[in-house]
Amino acid sequence: MDEKIVIKNVNKFYGKKQALFDIDLTIEKGMFGLLGRNGAGKTTLMKTLAVLHKKKSGEITVCGVPIEKAKEIRAMTGYLPQDFSMYPNMKCDEALEYLGYLSCIPKIECKKRVTSLLRKVNLIEHRHKKVKELSGGMKRRLGIAQALIHEPKVLIVDEPTAGLDPEERIRFRNLLCEVAQERIVILSTHIVGDIEATCENIAIMDSGRILWKGTVHEILENVKGHIYTANVEKRFLPQIKNEYIVTGMLAQTDYVTVRIVSDSEPDLPNTVLTEPDLEGAYVYCLHSNGCDIVGGEK
Amino acid sequence: MMLFRKECGKIFCSLTYILYCLLVILMIISQYFIDSGQRLYPPSKGDYDYGEKIVEDHDLIMSTAADALTVEFLSNRYVCYPFGFYKAVHLDNEEQAKIEKYICEITGLDSTGIAEKKKSAEVCYITDGTHDYGEYAIRDMPISESMTYERFTDIMEDVDNILGGGSDYAVDGLVYQFSRVPMTYEDAVDDYNSIFNDDRVTNAYARLFGDYAGIVLAILPVFVAAALTAADRRRRMSELVYSRRSSSLRIVFTRFIALVTTMFIPVFVFMVIALIQILIRYNGSDIDMTAMFTLPTFWLLPNIMAATATGMLVTEILSAGAAILVQFVWWFMGLMAGGTAGLSGRIGKFTFICRHNALGNRNEFLMNWDNFVFNRVFYMVISIAAVLFTVGIYELKRGGSFNGIRLFGKGSIFRRKT
Incomplete structure (x- = not known):
């Protein structure tokens, strides 16, 4: 199966307002950065890839599977939304287990993955802490863990570092890079530093259009x-x-x-x-x- | 199964569920356990009143109904309870003429004969709380020899339609309205013995338990269901759940079953307590050990299922507040309808809150057994249908095709119109 996301001429409307205009992109394995201002259409594109929004026209295939096959896409996609939380009274491991069961992972396997992921995101010592007791950065790391619980081929993270302190941001970027060794990771952000530190391939969006796509090296040459x-x-x-x-x-x-x-x-x-x-x-x-x-x- | 357990865990830890349990405990203790607090003793001879019983006597029904219809016709004031609410209906001349024609057909009298009855009748002045009005005291209307009970019920059906429904003449209520007779001492003894011989004690108590618990279980589950359904959105968790592999059918049905199961637990605990109380109180009697579980479960589960399904469906479409409002209106109308039915055994095919507020009167309850079974199965089926509809709504929301309808605040449908 080809490990890439192919987006062809995708258009999306909210009522009469067009949010995406003829989006064309090919995203290969590794880190991919989607850079743009607030309101550029990044989140709309991310949600469309996570099957949370329906496109009006165009084609999207994720690792060879058309986006219309929602169940298959959900099985191979992990999504960390921009604005998310979890049940505040659940403990970290309970919250992950709950989302694991929603991903149809059997009990024993789920418990194994929860432990391994909490270790990976450096939250193993806080596994019995309630979600409401976590700091912003810890919550984001827990967010990454939940997105990886079903071992997806694609990880979509939308504005993950907004509001984090510099130390947490660096830690988070490193985590993403580590995760991207084995899968496609799409990082959507308006923070140039995040892209600069993590991505080789990028696209720049504004007003629902792709303004530029290529490697970081190419865009630097361009300017x-x-x-x-x-x-x-x-x-x-x-x-x-x-x-x-x-x-x-x-x-x-x-x-x-x-x-x-x-x-x-x-x-x-x-x-x-x-x-x-x-x-x-x-x-x-x-x-x-x-x-x-x-x-x-x- | 693990998902089911997790959903149950979420519900157990929620404040709404704790409040639900407290209210169920409070209501069942204050209603059922206080009402059933003492051992039953046989009736004593010479008591002033042994209550009433229903006898399905067609002559009695026709005679009493003819009296009642004539009284209301003469004052052109018909008391009805559409949807359980009091309404005094006044007919126009054409409709009055139709009613008169029917009275003539039932009694064999003509217009002059009815007028004579009116002339000779005493006038009683009664009040409905706001108005005083006169009513002719007529108790001896004859019944035409050619009148059959089948024709009589056809006439009553038409009369009820003319009055707009909810009248005493509705065919399914004729027996309850017009065929009641005072119980004799022997009847009271039979009724008492029936509790021990036929009901084997627990069946009688199970009916009373179902009656009281049914009232609260027709409304309280909506709070827990609405709170759980709205929790994902309130906790900004919706997208994390939407993007999972599980089908909408699995997510919604697991939540529904978890809600119904957890909300049934306190009821089940009270069933056990009620059985223990009966075993202690009637030690030595022949007691049916299963009836305290089977009948109330069949009686109450549809109430929990219906209120839960309403809570889930309306919350997905509108909001938790709207779900509570919808269920409250349904509950209130059901309660009023149950109240006007006399609280004792009169269970229609679609009565939401089934009432039988008595330990005895087994026969009255059994007269409606078919209706009761149909009714309970009907509410279970429509609850499952509502949950399936919720699955459809959930799937639309999950795919971004529908975001729910906002009644208030930002994005409200009213604001958009203005």
């Missing part, structure tokens, strides 16, 4: 020659933000080093063409597709 740094006095910052797309700033003693995305060299003192980063590439992609990016970073 070469459009990222500049300049050292400017602090008092000129508001004016510069209005005129250019500023993607980063580094405060020095008496000046600020700004990173600017621009088609041509900015008319600023000490401007230097610099090595591109994914954040700059992402912003450039949005900018070059006519997306509204007013004033850069605020």
Whole structure:
């Protein structure tokens, strides 16, 4: 069976409002990042892949199985929604067992997998803690464990690191990378750092459309020659933000080093063409597709 | 099986279920155990009142019903209980003429004869609480020799239709309304002996238990069912469950069976307690050891199933609050209908809350046994049908084709219209 997800000309409507426009994507084994702003249509696409939404038109096959075969797709897909919780009074292992039984896993096998997954997500010491006693990061890790309980071929995680502290975020990214050794993992996020740290293949979405798809290396190549740094006095910052797309700033003693995305060299003192980063590439992609990016970073 | 156990565990730990148990305990203790608190003793000779009994006497029915119909016709005021609610019906001239024609046919009198009865009758003034009105005291209407009981029931059926239903003349209630006679001492002794010989004690107590427990079990399960069904959404757990491999049929039916099982547990415990109480109280009597379990289970399970299915279905379509409201309206109408039926054995084919608020009167109950069996099986079948419909709704929600109908708040159907 081919281990890839093929999405062809997929359209999705909420009533009369179109949410996805002719989406075409092929997602291979390993980590795949779906990057886009809030409201870009990432969650809609994720839910469509998890059979929680129906597409209007187009074709989707998951490891060779058409998306219309919901039961088969559910059996091979693990899903961690953006906004989720579990029964607060259940203990961690009980919650996982419950979801395991809902995935039709026999009792003995289920108990084995619960122990192994809790170990994998580093929650084995908290297995008897109630869900309501877990921190945000622990809940997310428990979320990953529940999505893996039935050993799916595809793992879909939607905005998993939002609200996590830096340490938890790094831990979570590492966990995803580890999990992606054996399966397709789709990471949907608006946080560029998460994609940069974990994914080789990415797609950028906005307003229900795919703006760009390829490898991180390709998008960085694409933006070469459009990222500049300049050292400017602090008092000129508001004016510069209005005129250019500023993607980063580094405060020095008496000046600020700004990173600017621009088609041509900015008319600023000490401007230097610099090595591109994914954040700059992402912003450039949005900018070059006519997306509204007013004033850069605020 | 493991999923069933997990669902039961969820229910046992929920506050709604604990409250359900407390209310069931409170209601059964305060109603059944207080009412059945003393040992039965044989009736003593010379008592003022031994109660009433129903005798299926067609002559008596025709005679009493003819009196009642004439009284109501003369004052053009017919008391009805559509859906259990009191309603005084006043007919127009054309409908009154039809009723008069029927009275003439039943009694063999003509319009003049009826008018003479009216003239010679005393007028009693009675009140319905808000209005005083006069009623002709007529107790001796004749019955035409050519009138058969079959024709009489046809007429009564038509009269009930003219009155809009819910009248005393409804055919299935004629026996209960118009064929009651006072019990004699011998009747009371027979009734007492029947409890020991025919009912073997527990059958009589099982009927009383079913009567009292049936009232609470026709409403309380909806709270637990609605709370459990809404829990996934409230706990932001829906998508985790929706994306599982289990079919919607498996998820919904497992939850339904878990709900019915857990809610039956406190009832079962009380059945055991009631049996122990009977064994202690009637030590030495010939006691049926199974009746305290079989009859109440058959009586009460459909109530739990129906209220649970309503809770699940309406919560999936609308909300938990709407489910409780729907069940409350159904329960209230059922209770009112049960009340107007005299609380004793009059069980229709579709009576939701079956009543038999007496230890004796076995014969009255058995007169409706076929209706009772049909009724209980009917409610079990429609409960399962409702759960199957819930499965369909759940499947639609799971696939994103239906999100439920919001009555209030953001996305409410009323807001969308405005």
